[in-house]
Amino acid sequence: MNNRLDWNDLNYVRAIAEGGSLSGAARLLRVSHATVFRRLGEIESQLGVRLFERSRTGYAPTAAGEEAAAAAARIAEEVFGIERRLAGRDLRPSGTVRVTTTDTLFFGLLSPVFEAFRVDYPDIALEVALSNDRFDLSRREADIAIRPAADPPDHLTGRRIGRIAQAAYVSRARYPADAAPDTVPWIGPDARMGYPALDRWMIGRGFAAHCAYRLDSMLGIAAAVRDGAGAGILPCYLADRDPAYRRLLPPVPELEIDLWILIHSDLRGIARMKAFTDHVANAVKAASPRLAGDPG
Numbered sequence: 377m378n379n380r381l382d383w384n385d386l387n388y389v390r391a392i393a394e395g396g397s398l399s400g401a402a403r404l405l406r407v408s409h410a411t412v413f414r415r416l417g418e419i420e421s422q423l424g425v426r427l428f429e430r431s432r433t434g435y436a437p438t439a440a441g442e443e444a445a446a447a448a449a450r451i452a453e454e455v456f457g458i459e460r461r462l463a464g465r466d467l468r469p470s471g472t473v474r475v476t477t478t479d480t481l482f483f484g485l486l487s488p489v490f491e492a493f494r495v496d497y498p499d500i501a502l503e504v505a506l507s508n509d510r511f512d513l514s515r516r517e518a519d520i521a522i523r524p525a526a527d528p529p530d531h532l533t534g535r536r537i538g539r540i541a542q543a544a545y546v547s548r549a550r551y552p553a554d555a556a557p558d559t560v561p562w563i564g565p566d567a568r569m570g571y572p573a574l575d576r577w578m579i580g581r582g583f584a585a586h587c588a589y590r591l592d593s594m595l596g597i598a599a600a601v602r603d604g605a606g607a608g609i610l611p612c613y614l615a616d617r618d619p620a621y622r623r624l625l626p627p628v629p630e631l632e633i634d635l636w637i638l639i640h641s642d643l644r645g646i647a648r649m650k651a652f653t654d655h656v657a658n659a660v661k662a663a664s665p666r667l668a669g670d671p672g
Contacts, residue, residue, distance in 0.1 A: 383451060388415045389427060390448035393441065397434040469647045470499035476518040479506045480594040481635075484614035485666075486522065489659040493652060500648045508569075508593065519649060521638040522656065534638040535653075537660045541612045541632055541669035544625035550604030557624055558582065561606035566592040574609055577630050583607075612669035627669040635660065635667065 391401035391412070398412045405412065420427055427441035437445055477486060482504065494502055505518055524540055544557065551560060564578055564587040565571040578584040589605055591597050594614075601608040602620045609631060615621040637656055643649050660667070 383455065385415075385419050385422075386444060386448035386451060388412065388419065389441065389444045390452060392416060392428060392435050393437050393445035393448075396436075400434075469497055469651045471646075471648050472501040472503060473520065473648055473652045474503040474505065474518045475520040475522065475652070476505040476507060477522040478508055478524075478594070480598075480611060480614060481522060481524075482506055483595060484611060485660070485663065486656070489656055492659070493655045496655065497648070497651055500651070502652075519639065519643055520652065521636075523636060523638065524633045525636050525638075526633060533641045533644055534636045535657065536634045537637050537657045538635040538664055538667045539632055540635050540667050541627040542609050543612055543615075543623055543627045543669060544607050545601050545610050545615045545621040546607045546624045547602055547604040548620060548622040551607075551622065551624075553622065555624065557607065558586070560586070560624070561589065562587040563589045563591065563597050563600050563606045563608035565597070566590040568592040569594075573631055577609075577628060611667075613663070613666045616666065616669070 388401065388405070391404040392398065395401040395404050398409050398416070401412045402409045416428070423440075425440045426438055427444060428435040428437055475490075482490075490502060490504065494500075522537075546555060546560060562578065562583045564584065565574050569592040575584070578587065586606075589600060591600060594610065597608045598610050598614060600606070601610065601615075602618075607624050609628065610621070612627060616623075637653050639649060639653060
Protein backbone atom coordinates (compact mmCIF):
# COMPACT_ATOMS: atom_id res chain seq x y z
CA MET A 377 0.00 0.00 0.00
CA ASN A 378 1.33 3.44 -1.00
CA ASN A 379 0.85 5.63 2.08
CA ARG A 380 2.88 8.63 0.93
CA LEU A 381 1.17 12.03 1.08
CA ASP A 382 1.99 15.04 -1.05
CA TRP A 383 1.20 18.68 -0.32
CA ASN A 384 -2.04 18.63 -2.31
CA ASP A 385 -3.33 15.76 -0.18
CA LEU A 386 -2.47 17.57 3.03
CA ASN A 387 -4.05 20.75 1.72
CA TYR A 388 -7.37 18.93 1.25
CA VAL A 389 -7.16 17.58 4.82
CA ARG A 390 -6.40 21.09 6.13
CA ALA A 391 -9.32 22.61 4.23
CA ILE A 392 -11.81 20.02 5.49
CA ALA A 393 -10.61 20.51 9.07
CA GLU A 394 -10.87 24.30 8.79
CA GLY A 395 -14.11 24.33 6.81
CA GLY A 396 -15.80 21.75 9.03
CA SER A 397 -17.55 20.18 6.02
CA LEU A 398 -16.99 19.20 2.42
CA SER A 399 -18.82 22.29 1.18
CA GLY A 400 -16.72 24.50 3.48
CA ALA A 401 -13.54 22.92 2.16
CA ALA A 402 -14.77 23.34 -1.42
CA ARG A 403 -15.19 27.07 -0.86
CA LEU A 404 -11.71 27.39 0.63
CA LEU A 405 -10.09 25.44 -2.19
CA ARG A 406 -12.36 26.84 -4.94
CA VAL A 407 -13.22 23.37 -6.22
CA SER A 408 -16.46 21.39 -6.33
CA HIS A 409 -18.03 19.51 -3.43
CA ALA A 410 -17.67 16.30 -5.47
CA THR A 411 -13.95 16.87 -5.93
CA VAL A 412 -13.39 17.21 -2.18
CA PHE A 413 -15.46 14.07 -1.50
CA ARG A 414 -13.51 12.07 -4.09
CA ARG A 415 -10.09 13.28 -2.93
CA LEU A 416 -10.83 12.54 0.73
CA GLY A 417 -11.88 9.00 -0.16
CA GLU A 418 -8.68 8.51 -2.15
CA ILE A 419 -6.48 9.88 0.64
CA GLU A 420 -8.10 7.74 3.37
CA SER A 421 -7.91 4.66 1.14
CA GLN A 422 -4.26 5.38 0.35
CA LEU A 423 -3.36 5.74 4.03
CA GLY A 424 -5.65 2.99 5.28
CA VAL A 425 -6.96 5.21 8.07
CA ARG A 426 -10.07 7.29 8.65
CA LEU A 427 -9.22 10.99 8.96
CA PHE A 428 -12.70 12.38 9.65
CA GLU A 429 -15.87 11.27 11.40
CA ARG A 430 -18.97 12.09 9.37
CA SER A 431 -22.15 13.43 10.99
CA ARG A 432 -25.15 15.56 10.14
CA THR A 433 -23.37 18.62 11.48
CA GLY A 434 -20.21 18.18 9.43
CA TYR A 435 -16.81 16.49 9.41
CA ALA A 436 -14.83 16.23 12.66
CA PRO A 437 -11.18 15.11 12.47
CA THR A 438 -10.12 11.86 14.12
CA ALA A 439 -6.85 11.75 16.05
CA ALA A 440 -5.09 10.90 12.79
CA GLY A 441 -6.96 13.71 11.04
CA GLU A 442 -5.96 16.22 13.70
CA GLU A 443 -2.30 15.25 13.32
CA ALA A 444 -2.47 15.51 9.52
CA ALA A 445 -4.33 18.85 9.64
CA ALA A 446 -1.80 20.31 12.09
CA ALA A 447 1.08 19.25 9.85
CA ALA A 448 -0.74 20.72 6.84
CA ALA A 449 -1.23 24.04 8.63
CA ARG A 450 2.52 24.27 9.33
CA ILE A 451 3.39 23.45 5.73
CA ALA A 452 0.76 25.89 4.43
CA GLU A 453 2.35 28.72 6.36
CA GLU A 454 5.68 27.95 4.70
CA VAL A 455 4.17 27.56 1.22
CA PHE A 456 2.17 30.78 1.40
CA GLY A 457 5.17 32.61 2.83
CA ILE A 458 7.33 31.49 -0.11
CA GLU A 459 4.61 32.58 -2.54
CA ARG A 460 4.48 36.05 -0.98
CA ARG A 461 8.26 36.46 -0.96
CA LEU A 462 8.63 35.33 -4.56
CA ALA A 463 5.75 37.55 -5.63
CA GLY A 464 7.63 40.44 -4.04
CA ARG A 465 10.33 40.14 -6.73
CA ASP A 466 7.87 41.34 -9.37
CA LEU A 467 8.86 44.89 -10.25
CA ARG A 468 6.53 45.51 -13.19
CA PRO A 469 2.95 46.83 -12.89
CA SER A 470 1.43 43.69 -14.39
CA GLY A 471 -0.12 40.48 -13.19
CA THR A 472 -3.16 39.93 -10.97
CA VAL A 473 -4.39 41.82 -7.92
CA ARG A 474 -7.04 40.07 -5.84
CA VAL A 475 -8.90 42.47 -3.58
CA THR A 476 -11.69 41.92 -1.09
CA THR A 477 -14.15 44.55 0.06
CA THR A 478 -17.75 44.80 1.20
CA ASP A 479 -20.65 44.82 -1.24
CA THR A 480 -21.78 48.20 0.15
CA LEU A 481 -18.42 49.86 -0.43
CA PHE A 482 -18.18 48.42 -3.93
CA PHE A 483 -21.70 49.48 -4.88
CA GLY A 484 -21.62 52.93 -3.32
CA LEU A 485 -18.00 54.03 -3.74
CA LEU A 486 -15.40 51.72 -5.24
CA SER A 487 -16.81 50.38 -8.50
CA PRO A 488 -15.89 53.48 -10.58
CA VAL A 489 -12.54 53.67 -8.75
CA PHE A 490 -11.72 50.10 -9.78
CA GLU A 491 -12.82 50.72 -13.36
CA ALA A 492 -10.58 53.80 -13.60
CA PHE A 493 -7.70 51.66 -12.33
CA ARG A 494 -8.34 49.07 -15.03
CA VAL A 495 -8.21 51.78 -17.68
CA ASP A 496 -4.94 53.19 -16.29
CA TYR A 497 -3.30 49.77 -15.83
CA PRO A 498 -4.55 47.45 -18.60
CA ASP A 499 -1.80 44.89 -17.88
CA ILE A 500 -3.09 44.27 -14.36
CA ALA A 501 -5.96 41.82 -13.98
CA LEU A 502 -8.29 42.74 -11.14
CA GLU A 503 -10.17 40.07 -9.17
CA VAL A 504 -12.68 41.35 -6.61
CA ALA A 505 -14.24 39.24 -3.84
CA LEU A 506 -17.30 40.94 -2.36
CA SER A 507 -17.87 39.65 1.13
CA ASN A 508 -18.57 40.91 4.63
CA ASP A 509 -16.40 38.07 5.97
CA ARG A 510 -12.73 38.64 6.74
CA PHE A 511 -10.43 37.05 4.15
CA ASP A 512 -7.11 35.67 5.33
CA LEU A 513 -4.47 37.79 3.57
CA SER A 514 -1.66 35.68 5.01
CA ARG A 515 -2.94 32.71 3.01
CA ARG A 516 -3.38 34.68 -0.20
CA GLU A 517 -7.19 34.34 -0.15
CA ALA A 518 -6.85 37.97 -1.18
CA ASP A 519 -3.90 40.29 -1.70
CA ILE A 520 -5.55 43.49 -0.48
CA ALA A 521 -8.54 44.24 1.74
CA ILE A 522 -10.49 47.51 1.75
CA ARG A 523 -12.67 47.52 4.83
CA PRO A 524 -14.08 49.67 7.60
CA ALA A 525 -12.28 48.76 10.81
CA ALA A 526 -11.74 50.18 14.26
CA ASP A 527 -8.62 48.10 14.92
CA PRO A 528 -6.97 46.31 11.95
CA PRO A 529 -4.89 43.15 12.58
CA ASP A 530 -1.30 43.72 13.68
CA HIS A 531 0.21 41.37 11.10
CA LEU A 532 -1.11 43.46 8.19
CA THR A 533 0.31 46.67 6.83
CA GLY A 534 -2.38 49.26 6.37
CA ARG A 535 -3.21 52.89 6.04
CA ARG A 536 -6.32 54.75 6.95
CA ILE A 537 -7.71 56.24 3.76
CA GLY A 538 -10.90 57.86 5.04
CA ARG A 539 -13.53 58.08 7.73
CA ILE A 540 -17.06 56.89 7.02
CA ALA A 541 -20.01 58.83 8.41
CA GLN A 542 -23.45 57.27 8.79
CA ALA A 543 -26.86 58.87 9.19
CA ALA A 544 -30.53 57.86 9.43
CA TYR A 545 -32.55 57.87 6.21
CA VAL A 546 -36.12 57.24 5.07
CA SER A 547 -37.77 56.92 1.69
CA ARG A 548 -38.36 60.34 0.14
CA ALA A 549 -41.49 59.05 -1.61
CA ARG A 550 -42.99 57.48 1.52
CA TYR A 551 -42.21 59.90 4.35
CA PRO A 552 -42.67 63.69 4.44
CA ALA A 553 -39.87 66.13 5.21
CA ASP A 554 -41.27 66.77 8.71
CA ALA A 555 -41.41 63.08 9.70
CA ALA A 556 -40.21 62.60 13.29
CA PRO A 557 -37.73 59.78 14.12
CA ASP A 558 -39.92 58.40 16.92
CA THR A 559 -43.03 58.20 14.71
CA VAL A 560 -41.68 55.92 11.97
CA PRO A 561 -40.85 52.20 12.06
CA TRP A 562 -37.17 51.33 12.12
CA ILE A 563 -35.05 48.81 10.24
CA GLY A 564 -32.11 47.29 12.11
CA PRO A 565 -29.23 44.83 11.76
CA ASP A 566 -29.81 41.12 12.18
CA ALA A 567 -27.60 39.33 14.70
CA ARG A 568 -25.70 37.65 11.83
CA MET A 569 -24.64 41.06 10.56
CA GLY A 570 -22.56 41.54 13.71
CA TYR A 571 -23.06 45.27 14.25
CA PRO A 572 -23.13 45.80 18.05
CA ALA A 573 -22.40 49.55 17.81
CA LEU A 574 -25.58 50.11 15.81
CA ASP A 575 -27.58 47.88 18.16
CA ARG A 576 -26.38 49.90 21.16
CA TRP A 577 -27.21 53.20 19.47
CA MET A 578 -30.72 52.09 18.51
CA ILE A 579 -31.39 50.81 22.02
CA GLY A 580 -30.01 53.98 23.59
CA ARG A 581 -32.21 56.20 21.42
CA GLY A 582 -35.29 54.04 21.95
CA PHE A 583 -35.55 53.12 18.26
CA ALA A 584 -35.01 49.40 18.84
CA ALA A 585 -38.49 49.24 20.39
CA HIS A 586 -39.92 50.37 17.02
CA CYS A 587 -37.85 47.87 15.00
CA ALA A 588 -39.72 44.88 13.59
CA TYR A 589 -37.61 44.44 10.45
CA ARG A 590 -33.98 43.29 10.55
CA LEU A 591 -31.57 42.35 7.77
CA ASP A 592 -28.06 40.90 7.70
CA SER A 593 -26.50 43.24 5.14
CA MET A 594 -26.19 46.99 4.73
CA LEU A 595 -27.35 46.79 1.12
CA GLY A 596 -30.41 44.90 2.35
CA ILE A 597 -31.18 47.68 4.83
CA ALA A 598 -30.67 50.24 2.05
CA ALA A 599 -33.18 48.45 -0.18
CA ALA A 600 -35.76 48.21 2.61
CA VAL A 601 -35.38 51.93 3.42
CA ARG A 602 -35.65 52.86 -0.26
CA ASP A 603 -38.87 50.87 -0.59
CA GLY A 604 -40.50 52.67 2.32
CA ALA A 605 -40.26 50.03 5.06
CA GLY A 606 -39.00 52.56 7.61
CA ALA A 607 -35.95 54.41 8.82
CA GLY A 608 -32.48 52.91 8.80
CA ILE A 609 -28.84 53.84 9.35
CA LEU A 610 -26.87 53.96 6.09
CA PRO A 611 -23.41 55.16 5.06
CA CYS A 612 -23.68 58.73 3.81
CA TYR A 613 -21.64 57.91 0.69
CA LEU A 614 -24.32 55.40 -0.27
CA ALA A 615 -27.50 57.42 0.33
CA ASP A 616 -26.76 61.13 0.02
CA ARG A 617 -26.52 61.21 -3.75
CA ASP A 618 -29.54 58.96 -4.33
CA PRO A 619 -32.77 60.96 -4.63
CA ALA A 620 -34.75 57.99 -3.32
CA TYR A 621 -33.50 58.76 0.21
CA ARG A 622 -34.10 61.61 2.61
CA ARG A 623 -32.04 62.22 5.75
CA LEU A 624 -34.05 61.75 8.90
CA LEU A 625 -31.19 62.47 11.32
CA PRO A 626 -27.71 63.97 10.82
CA PRO A 627 -24.57 61.80 10.90
CA VAL A 628 -24.20 59.84 14.14
CA PRO A 629 -20.76 60.40 15.75
CA GLU A 630 -20.88 57.07 17.60
CA LEU A 631 -21.14 55.19 14.30
CA GLU A 632 -18.27 56.86 12.44
CA ILE A 633 -15.58 54.37 11.48
CA ASP A 634 -12.22 54.44 9.73
CA LEU A 635 -11.79 53.03 6.24
CA TRP A 636 -8.57 51.05 5.78
CA ILE A 637 -6.67 49.53 2.90
CA LEU A 638 -4.75 46.50 4.18
CA ILE A 639 -2.03 44.36 2.64
CA HIS A 640 0.35 41.69 3.91
CA SER A 641 3.78 43.19 4.60
CA ASP A 642 5.46 40.74 2.18
CA LEU A 643 3.49 42.22 -0.73
CA ARG A 644 4.12 45.91 -0.11
CA GLY A 645 6.99 46.23 -2.60
CA ILE A 646 5.22 44.66 -5.56
CA ALA A 647 4.67 47.23 -8.29
CA ARG A 648 1.11 46.20 -9.11
CA MET A 649 0.10 46.22 -5.43
CA LYS A 650 1.58 49.65 -4.85
CA ALA A 651 -0.06 50.98 -8.02
CA PHE A 652 -3.44 49.71 -6.86
CA THR A 653 -3.22 50.90 -3.25
CA ASP A 654 -2.00 54.34 -4.30
CA HIS A 655 -4.77 54.66 -6.88
CA VAL A 656 -7.48 53.69 -4.39
CA ALA A 657 -6.08 55.89 -1.61
CA ASN A 658 -5.97 58.94 -3.89
CA ALA A 659 -9.49 58.35 -5.22
CA VAL A 660 -10.95 57.86 -1.76
CA LYS A 661 -9.16 60.96 -0.50
CA ALA A 662 -10.80 62.94 -3.30
CA ALA A 663 -14.17 61.57 -2.18
CA SER A 664 -13.58 62.35 1.51
CA PRO A 665 -16.43 64.93 1.69
CA ARG A 666 -18.88 62.22 0.58
CA LEU A 667 -17.52 59.81 3.16
CA ALA A 668 -17.74 62.44 5.88
CA GLY A 669 -21.42 63.10 5.18
CA ASP A 670 -21.14 66.37 3.27
CA PRO A 671 -23.99 66.04 0.74
CA GLY A 672 -22.62 69.01 -1.27
